[in-house]
Amino acid sequence: MPNLVLIRHGQSQWNLENRFTGWIDIPLSPNGEEEARIAGEKLKGMKFDHAFTSALIRAQKTYSIAAQVAGFNNLVCEKDEALNERMYGDLQGLNKDECREKFGKDQVHIWRRSYDIPPPGGESLKNTAERVLPYYYKRIEPKLREGKNILIVAHGNSLRALIMHLEKMSGEDIIKVEIPTGVPILYELDDNLNILSKKEL
Numbered sequence: 001m002p003n004l005v006l007i008r009h010g011q012s013q014w015n016l017e018n019r020f021t022g023w024i025d026i027p028l029s030p031n032g033e034e035e036a037r038i039a040g041e042k043l044k045g046m047k048f049d050h051a052f053t054s055a056l057i058r059a060q061k062t063y064s065i066a067a068q069v070a071g072f073n074n075l076v077c078e079k080d081e082a083l084n085e086r087m088y089g090d091l092q093g094l095n096k097d098e099c100r101e102k103f104g105k106d107q108v109h110i111w112r113r114s115y116d117i118p119p120p121g122g123e124s125l126k127n128t129a130e131r132v133l134p135y136y137y138k139r140i141e142p143k144l145r146e147g148k149n150i151l152i153v154a155h156g157n158s159l160r161a162l163i164m165h166l167e168k169m170s171g172e173d174i175i176k177v178e179i180p181t182g183v184p185i186l187y188e189l190d191d192n193l194n195i196l197s198k199k200e201l
Helices: 029-042 058-072 097-102 105-113 125-145 156-166
Strands: 004-007 050-053 077-079 150-154 185-189 194-201
Touching: 004 058, 004 156, 029 058, 050 058, 050 125, 058 077, 058 150, 097 105, 125 150, 125 156, 150 156
Parallel strands: 004 150, 050 077, 050 150
Antiparallel strands: 004 185, 185 194
């Protein structure tokens, strides 16, 4: 029976600055690097057969730090933009508080938290799921069905799309889910990929 571990990347420099990041390739903050080290400590002793991460450096760096600390020296890690963060379009690079002043608190809340209303020029969570899930079905799910243990290091919204699928949640339910940075989430699955247990490490 396979294990699946999901990790949202450690705090990025723009997380720290309260800016919309999306597909902009921003590095980890010093605190984010420490979160990745702590995640690696929590993964020590676990066995993985394959890892996946996004095309963005903050996820890749989180993976590399955690893997080094945990001792996963020879683990194959596949990188793909299908696992990238939600693309925030015209909001990318903008301070979230300044956006609330410019567009109104309610409008920014809708852009950030609705399931299917995208920000101008960007993706909704629904759009994000429409690229994450086909990649999951093609590249990740077959390995889980073979009983392999998988580690995925990605982003708040790409992981929300996966969690929505795994936990059979509605669009309304998943937008309430907060995923902390740098905290491994362990799913123990049965042979049909039903969840036997879920816990934060």
